[in-house]
Structure formats: structure tokens, C-alpha cells
Amino acid sequence: MARFIFITGGVVSSLGKGLASAALGALLQARGYTVRLRKLDPYLNVDPGTMSPFEHGEVFVTDDGAETDLDLGHYERFTGVAARRTDSISSGRIYQNVLDRERRGDYLGKTIQVIPHVTNEIKDFIRIGEDEADFMLCEIGGTVGDIEGLPFFEAIRQFAQEKPRGQCIFMHLTLLPYLAASGELKTKPTQHSVKELRAIGIAPDVLVCRTEHPIPETERAKIALFCNVRPEAVIPAMDLASIYEAPLAYHAVGLDQAVLDAFGIQPAPRPNLATWQDVVERIHHPDGEVRIAVVGKYTRLEDAYKSIAEALTHGGIANRVKVRAEWIDSEIFEREDPTPWLEGFHGILVPGGFGERGTEGKIRAAQFARERSVPYLGICLGMQMAVIEAARNLAGLSTAGSEEFDHEAGHKRFEPVVYHLKEWVEGNRTIKREVTDQKGGTMRLGAYNATLGDGSKVADIYGTRAISERHRHRYEVDIKYREKLEASGLKFCGMSPDGRLPEIVEFEGHPWFIGVQFHPELKSKPFEPHPLFADFVKAAVEQSRLV
Template sequence: MTKYIFVTGGVLSSLGKGITAASIGALLKHSGKQVGMLKIDPYINVDPGTMSPLEHGEVFVTKDGAETDLDIGNYERFLDASFLRTSNFTTGQVYSSVIERERSGGYLGQTIQVVPHIVGEIVDRIKKAGEGHEILVVELGGTVGDIEGLPYMEAIRMMKHDDEVEGTFFIHVTLIPFIKAAGEHKSKPTQHSVQELRRIGITPQMIIARSEERLPKTFKKKLALACDVSNDSIIEAMDEQTIYAVPLSFLQQNILAPISKELELGELKPDMEQWDSLVKKIVSPKYHVTIGFVGKYLELKESYKSLIEALIHSGAHLDTRVAIHWVDSEKIETQGAEALLRDCDSVLVAGGFGNRGVEGKIEAIRYARENNMPYLGICLGMQLSIVEYARNVLGYEDANSIEFNPTTTHPMIYLIDNFIDQSGETQLRTHHSPMGGTLRLGEYPCETKAGSKLRAAYNNEPLIYERHRHRYEANPTYREALENAGMIVTGESHGLIEAVEIPKHPWFLGVQFHPEFTSRLQSPNASILGFVKATFDHANPNPA
């Protein structure tokens, strides 16, 4: 049977529950345990797929094609594992499932209530996520006292008494404010948060104390006494230079000892030697490069969370700090690419939806191509590299994607529905969005071309697997014209164009997939690592 670690939050949001959960999971996995992860989102949306990036941040896509919370990305990056759609669920999914079952007669005419039906569905989903794992780390979104979270609190309270559950451990992440005028830490917000948990019927066994200042020993003892936890169960969570230092900080405080004692896990000795080495290279690298990151959601950089982390992973393996020079693609349209990108060592054009800033991205691609700067285009970044090449090399002046110009005479990029209609392809796992259109989601194989930079980046593997999230595809009608003009297709999947390169360019790669979704600290994604290596070679032709 599975043992469960529940991570809740108090006082306010954004305290780092996700990093806390991921760090604990990583330490347990490096101790040889089979660890699963689960993020519960109390919002009523079915999933974040239709939510604005400015509202929710990045939508992380799992191997099996689920659109999930960005914390699932943290779990994968910290545990070097792939999790499935069972690792994330929302209130919207819970209620949809219960209502659908009620409509089909599954409850045999019962009156449907929050207790036991909604709470029972939550418990069932938590248990399903725990199947096959010794330990499941469960992060509950939101804070104690949120009206949306009450059914979940009741569910995890009930699991303490469930005969099918081998053990439970409750961790509460809370804020310890430091009042500068008084020169004191204050414990009352945490005490009130813990009291609210107790009122619900949950007694936390560990406090993760978020603070901007170190906690004095006397204060920690006071906090332990007030919250009814042992002294060794007050764990400080300070701001670190990198999130990947958090597991090491927890380990130094012997966080696993009280967890192991309560859950009877035996002696835990995580092997963090490689992790520690990589963290040191993130904090104090030998080299430095600057990448021009061209995007359109720069108001909230969480929209590019996985990609930012992927650049950090690659930098760590190259002992190089990857500095990101953020470039708003709309500003390129007014100020020009040279003014905003001339001090960069390479150019990256990220994905996105909608027409805003597209012409600026195209100008950035042209600048990188004409100035022999290493270039990586991801999803929309690949599509626009084809559009740019068609306009400025092939001479198709109105070349475009039908997403931005439905009446273009040269639709270089078209809806995946067109490909399915023309080819009769049935092997694609697609999802029809409730907002209209067919999305290609999840992991697909990609055949790489011999002699290409793509294949070389992936250690000469002829077949690779990467994840997707998009509605539009490169139009294969123009493949011959592009290749005759020097842009080669170097990756294919079920007849779809997955990657393009310009062999005469030092390093120019566009990929339809999202390589950032499979990058981990200990195993960076190959195409992003290849891009950062090309950036390094361009910036440091003769490194010391």
C-alpha cells in the first residue's frame, strides 16, 4: 500500500509549495524510493488549457497529452521522471466526473452531496495517483481557509483513517514575516494557519517556514511548541540562488528524519553528489553567454517556465551561465531587430498563440539568419522561420500562416485538420478543444535526418520522442521549394514536418515540438543543449 505525504499552504499563496513538494520527492527518490507526485488544483476550470498564460502561467503538457499545472514540470525536472495525467486534477474534473456519473445512473438515484460523493471522488483520484508507488507526495493548491479547498481538506483528513492507506504525513508551508522596525520574526500568522488546519481535523507534523531572515533557535523552539511539532520538524526555507539548491538545504536540516520516523521508511541516505555538482555550476559557472529570448508574454515570465529552466539545465552541464536578454517581439516591430539583439550571442524564438508580435518574431529570425547567429525556433518559432524563409529567400511576399492571414496565397503553415483530411492519417493523438480547433498534444516519435544537426544533438539517434502542443502544422506542399532553396526538413513524424535546418548556416534549427518539456537538471534536453553549446562556441571561439 502507498504512503502519502500531503503538502498544504497557509497565510498566503506563492510560498513555494511546488518546489517544497518537488524537493522532498527528489530526496526520497535519490534515497531509492518509488515516488509519485500529485498536484491538486482547486479552481473550477477543467484544466489550464483554455486559460490565458498571463492568468495561469505556463501550461505543462504530459507525455500522455494532458494539459496540466506548471508544477508538474517542476516535479519532472526535480525527479528526472515523466508523470501522466493522473498526476494533476482540478475541481472542474472532479465535479464533471461526478455529474456525468449521476446523469448515467451510476449513483442509483442517490442525492448527490459534497460528502460523501465529491469527497469520495477526490479520495479515489488521490489513490489512483498513488498506484505503483511506495510514496505519493500530494501538493494541495491554494491556502488553508479557501472555500474551494474545503472538500480537499476533508478528503485528506479522511485518508488518515483509511484502511487502504499505509500511512500519512502532513507538511504545512507557511510564511514567517520579519518586521524590520521591531527587528523580530512573527509566528502568529503561522499559528492561526495551523489552528485553522486543526479546526478542520488535520494536525501538521512538519512546518516549512518561509522567511527572508534566518530563524533564531529560540524562535524555532517557540514555533515548534506553538504548532505542536517536534523541534526537528521546523524546516527553514530561505530564498536560494537557484531553486535546485532547495533539496540540498532541506537535506542539511535532516528533513527526511521525521518523515522516515513517522512513515517507517527506515534509514534514508539520498545520493545527491551529481545534483550538488550541478548546483555549484549554476551558482558559480566558469563561462557566460547571452541569449536573446524573443517572446510575447514577458509581463509574466512564468509563461516560459519550462524553457527558462531548460536553459539553466544546459548551462549547468556546460559550466556556463545562460543570461536571458528578454526581447518583446512587439518592440522589434517598432525599434528593429538589430537595436534589440545586437548584443546577444544567439536568438531563441519561443512558441505562442495569436497575431500579436508575430512580425517582430519574423524580423528576429531574419536577423539571426542573415548574421549567422545560432538560432532555435520552438513551435511557432519554427513555423515563423519557414514563413521568413519563404518571404525573403523564396520571394513569396505574402507568405504566412493561415492563423494570421487566412487568405494568403502561400499558406506555409496550415491547420492540422487540413493534413488529417488530405492524408487520412489516423495515428495522431489529437484533442478537440472546446474553444474550437484540433490540438496535437503529448509525446510523438520524430525521425531525424542523417547528417543533420538535429540527429547529432541527439547522439545520432534516428528516432527521438518529444512533446507537442499546437494546432498548426508546416504545409508539406512547400517542402520541395524550401529544400531547393536551402532550408532542409530534418525531422518528420507521421508525414508531418517536425524540424527544419539551414545547412549553410552555422547553427539554425526550428522544431515543431516543445523540447523544454523533457529537460531535467540531470538530463538536459538534447536540442536545447545543442543550441546552448552552439551559442557558447559562437561567443567563445577560443575559450580559456
């Protein structure tokens, strides 16, 4: 039966609970244990799928089609354990489940209340798959004291009480602000955060303190005294040059040992950190540098493209180079010539997105890459815009467009090269969708298989002709334009198994020009870079020698 680690946060948000959870999971794995990580979010959205990227950052998609918080991306990247639908829950989903049960009469006429009905639903969620791993790490979103988070804190308090003693511990992240005027770290915010946590019945076993300066032993002892934890369980968490230093950095200050001590596991297995030492060594000692332009529409918030940023880093690790990703708003190219902006880059990546804003700029970026022989990777919408560019400028379809931007596809004023996908096969069933359907959870989501063309560049990159990749989209390139597009040099080199849906396109005669309908960045890891990103960065390295 699994041991449970509940990770909470205090003082301010964005302290790095997700990263700390992921790093701890990696450290436990390094000691030979199996882990699973989960995220419990207090917001009332059923999931982040309908949130603006500016509001919540990227949406991370699992193999089984769940739209989840970006922290699940950290979990996968650090542990290699594929996340599932049952690893992410929100208040919205919890309340939806409770109200659905109430409407069905499952509660037999009882008055439905937060305690016990909502908290029981949360506990039922936490129990899912508890026999599958040695440790279950459950991160609670938000900060202690937030009114919306109270049902989750009460649920984990009850859960720990119901389990045998020593099977659950609590890890709390806080901030130690530094006052330059007095030249000292202030412990009072941490003390008040722990006081708030204890007031609702939870006593932390381990404290992780974010700080810009080392914690003096006197201050560490003070925190331990006032927060009722052992001094060795007060863990400093200082800023790092790379997030992939986190496992080694946390191990150096004793986080994994403090957690195992809290469970009474002695002697603890010795960790094997060779993989992380190799990753960090490659990051800090590159043999060169390449510049990649990421031309997108959510560039004001890097978290909107978090997995892409990390996958580019992984591609750099694979080639032992530093990847300098520079974010360019695609709307600029709708007003200005992209040439002065894109000259000097060794690769161009156009990521996914929704809506018409900035799409003409993405088309011009794809045209620049094609005409200048610059390596190009188009992901989801980035693939569709590359296809539209080829249709307009090479295949004689001057009015090529997408139904996503103009639903009057039946009119002669534009050719719907990209159309709204109304039907596709998922396993042994057919999924049907309409434009008027609700937005949440109605896209083609999760892992789908694809067959790669014999002799294609992508088949060579993957080293196989059968792949599985994660999707998140509701528009597709129309197969009826295949003949014209292929005659212009744009080959459909990856298709769904039934041959109906284009998954990958590539340009013949171009050094490296690939568009994919799926999201390869979601499966990339520092110790296992995704083949497409590794090869894209390799092509950028070769391009850097020509510039």
C-alpha cells in the same frame, strides 16, 4: 503499498509548495525510495489549457497529452519521473466527472452532494497507482481557508483516516514575515494558519516555514509548542540563489529526516546526494557566460516560459557556463529595428505562443539570426515564424502567412504556409479536428515520434534518427512548400513517421539554426539536459568567442 505525504500551504500563495514537494521527492529518491508526485488544484477550469499565460503561467504537457500546472514541470525536473494525466486534477475535472456520472444514472437516484460524492471522487483520484511507488506526494493548490479548496482538504482528511495509522502524513508550508522596524520574525501568521488547518481536522506533522532570516531556536520552539509539532519538524526554508540548491538546502535543515521520522522509518537509509552536489557546483562555478535573447509575447511574466528558462539553465550546466537569458517583447520589433536590441547576444530563442500579436516581431528576430549567423532555436510558433521568414525572403513567397492569423486562406492575398491541422495519426487511430471545435484539449497534444534525416545536424545532436517529443499546437507547416523552401536552404530534417508533418527544420550553411514543432524544454532536467538545449548553448559559447 505507498505512503502518502499531503503538502498544503497557508498564509499566502506562491510560497513554493511545488518546489518543496519536488525537492522532497528528490531527497527520498536519494535515499533509495521510489516516488510519484501529484497536484490537486481547486480552480474550476477543467485544466489550465485554456488559461492565459499571464493568468497561470505556462502549461506543462505530459507524454500522454495532459495539459497541467507548471508545478508538474518541477516534479519532473527534480525527480526524472515522467508525469502522467493521472498526476493532475482540478475541481473542474472532479465536478465534471461527478456530473457525468449523475447524468448516466450511476448514483441510482441519490441526491448528489459535496460530501460524499465530490470527496469520494477526489479520493479515487488519489488512489490511482498507489502500488507503483514507495511514496506518493500530493500537493494541494491554493491556501488553507480558501472556500474552493475545502472539498480537497476534507477529502485528504478522510483519506488519512481510512488508511492504516502511520501511512499518511501532512506537511504544511507557511510564511514567517520579518518586521524590520522591530527586527523580529513574526510567528502569529503560522500559528493562525495551523489553527485553520486543525479546525478542519488536519494536524500537520511537518511545518516548512518560508523566511528571509534564520529562525532562532526560541522562535522554533515557540512554533512547535503552539502548532503541536516536534521542534525538529519545524523546517526553515530560506531564499536560495538557485532552485537547484533546494534538495541540498532542505536536507541540511532536516526535511527528509523529519518526514521519515513522522512515518517512524528507522533507521533511515543514508542519502546519496552526489548528483545534486555536481549540479550545484556547476551552477556556482561556471567557466564563462553567454547571453541569450528570448523573443516572445508573454515576457511580462517569466512563469509563462518557465520550462524554457530552466532548460536554458540546464544547457548552461551541460557546458559549465552561466546562461543569462534576457526577455524581449516581440511586439517591439514590429515598431523598431531589431538590430540595436539583438546585437551582442550569443543566441536567439523564439518560443511558442498563440494568436497574431507579436508574430511579425518574431519573424524579424528569425531574419536577424539567419542573416547575422547568430545561433537560433525556434520552438513551435518560433519554428513556424522562421519558416514564414524563409518563405517570404528566400523562396519567393512574399505573401507567406499562417491560417492562425487569417482564416481566408483560399483568397489569393496570402499563401498559407502554416495551416490548421485537421487530421493526424495518434497510435493506431486518426484524430480529426475543425477550426470551430472547442478550444480545450483539442490540439495535437503529448508525445509523438519523429524520424530525423540522415546526416542532419539534429540527428548528430540527438545521436539517433528516431526521437519522441511532446507537442502542443493546432497549426502545422504545409508540406507542399517543402521543395521551394529546401531549394532556398531550409531543410526539412525531421518528419513524422508517415512523412506528412514537418517536425524539424534547419538551415544549411548556418552555424546553428534549428526550428522544432515540439517543445523540447518539457523534457529537460538539470542532471539530464535536453540535447537541443545543450547544443544550442554550446553554439552560443562558440558565438561568444566571435563577438
